[in-house]
Amino acid sequence: MTAEADNKPRPARTLDDLLARYRAGDARALGRLLTLVENQHPEAGRALSAVYPLAHNAYRIGFTGAPGAGKSTLVSHVTGALAAQGRAVAVLAMDPTSPFTGGALLGDRVRFQTPPDAEGVKPVFFRSAASRGHTGGLSKTTEEMSVVLDAFGYERLLIESVGVGQVGLDIAEACDTTVVVVVPESGDDVQALKAGLLEIADILVVNKADRPGAKALRQQLEEAVHLRTKRQRHDWAPVVHMTCGQTGEGIPALVELIDTHHTHLLQQSGQETLRRDRLRRALLNLVREELRVAAADAFRLGRLPGGGDLEHALDDILRGERDPFGIARHAARRLID
Numbered sequence: 001m002t003a004e005a006d007n008k009p010r011p012a013r014t015l016d017d018l019l020a021r022y023r024a025g026d027a028r029a030l031g032r033l034l035t036l037v038e039n040q041h042p043e044a045g046r047a048l049s050a051v052y053p054l055a056h057n058a059y060r061i062g063f064t065g066a067p068g069a070g071k072s073t074l075v076s077h078v079t080g081a082l083a084a085q086g087r088a089v090a091v092l093a094m095d096p097t098s099p100f101t102g103g104a105l106l107g108d109r110v111r112f113q114t115p116p117d118a119e120g121v122k123p124v125f126f127r128s129a130a131s132r133g134h135t136g137g138l139s140k141t142t143e144e145m146s147v148v149l150d151a152f153g154y155e156r157l158l159i160e161s162v163g164v165g166q167v168g169l170d171i172a173e174a175c176d177t178t179v180v181v182v183v184p185e186s187g188d189d190v191q192a193l194k195a196g197l198l199e200i201a202d203i204l205v206v207n208k209a210d211r212p213g214a215k216a217l218r219q220q221l222e223e224a225v226h227l228r229t230k231r232q233r234h235d236w237a238p239v240v241h242m243t244c245g246q247t248g249e250g251i252p253a254l255v256e257l258i259d260t261h262h263t264h265l266l267q268q269s270g271q272e273t274l275r276r277d278r279l280r281r282a283l284l285n286l287v288r289e290e291l292r293v294a295a296a297d298a299f300r301l302g303r304l305p306g307g308g309d310l311e312h313a314l315d316d317i318l319r320g321e322r323d324p325f326g327i328a329r330h331a332a333r334r335l336i337d
Contacts, residue, residue, distance in 0.1 A: 306334025
């Protein structure tokens with residue numbers, strides 16, 4: 001056996017071995033731990049409990065928008081800029097699910113351009129995650145995977161939602177700064193989404209600014225922001241910005257806007273309050289997911305959540321003796337109690 005082979009990292013035989021390598025900064029152990037968590041392995045819960053005390057410093061920046069808006073290109077540019085600042089950056093990109101393997105189709109990995117090696121520039125960690133049919137544009141294990149990356153020591157975590165044709169709210173709940181990307185050719189789709197965009201966006205990016213209609217779209221969005229009476233969280237109104245992902249135009253200013261929003265949040269609330277707010281949102285979503293899983297498991301066994309026979313309940317509904325709404329409320333309350 002060669003010396004080179006002796007120096008190659010050996011696969012972890014146990015979870016404790018994997019965690020030890022992870023804590024030592026082994027990137028391969030990080031990848032394996034992310035896979036364990038994403039696949040919801042029986043040991044995932046113990047792994048998350050072990051790493052969670054190390055996680056609390058990563059600032060999360062979310063990118064969302066319709067398919068073809070240029071999210072991946074912008075994420076690539078922003079990642080390079082943050083890395084050039086000396087930041088430790090990780091990217092978590094949601095991809096559509098393969099109908100054959102259940103895994104990510106890796107479209108964003110193909111489009112993502114790794115920042116060039118340079119002195120003082122830390123390597124960027126990139127991970128594709130399968131949405132697996134989860135609504136809202138994120139994976140159902142986004143929070144868990146974010147914690148694993150955070151605990152590993154990444155300072156900035158960029159989360160890109162899958163192109164779902166509409167803007168899901170999950171990205172805003174999972175991130176501190178939400179960047180919504182639109183393009184001129186969105187046309188009537190943008191008009192229909194405008195209210196939703198303003199609800200979740202901290203920064204509205206009109207990408208592909210070199211195309212016809214870009215300036216008009218920016219003006220429409222700025223007017224909508226100006227007329228909006230309800231303020232954003234932490235007294236921040238959405239900022240409209242123009243970029244051109246192909247040329248890099250507007251990217252430095254976009255990075256500066258993200259930093260400005262981060263500074264604003266810290267000044268308004270402080271680090272501990274920001275972390276507490278994000279934790280509150282994450283906990284609510286995690287409880288929802290656990291309840292969904294518990295209900296699905298009960299139905300699979302022919303039971304109602306919280307107890308009761310499913311087929312008997314269906315018989316009662318079909319005979320007109322009961323209604324599904326009352327049964328669902330009763331089952332949910334019993335499950336919670």
